Amino acid sequence: MVVFIDKFNGHHYAFTLPGHTAHPSWIVRRIINQEGELQIQQVGYYVNDEAPFVELFDAYLKLNDKIKPQLQDSNRFTLD
Secondary structure, eight states, X not given: OEEEEXXXXXXXXXXXXXXXXXXXXXXXXXXXXXXXXXXXXXXXXXXXXXXXXXXXXXXXXXXXXHHHXXXXXXXXXXXX
């Protein structure tokens, strides 16, 4: 994976590299304020087999769940 962080727009991109089971694919996340609560919005894209991508996407969702409590306890949080 290669990660790119766009601090200006608040996006965190993760791109698979050749050899990764989900390649080529990417996932982008950003923190949003939804009705006064900080949330992580996530989208992704894949080209080949769906199953490896779903596994990758779900792994990021689990990571988001681990990060969410920190979001609620902090006024300042970034994904980097």
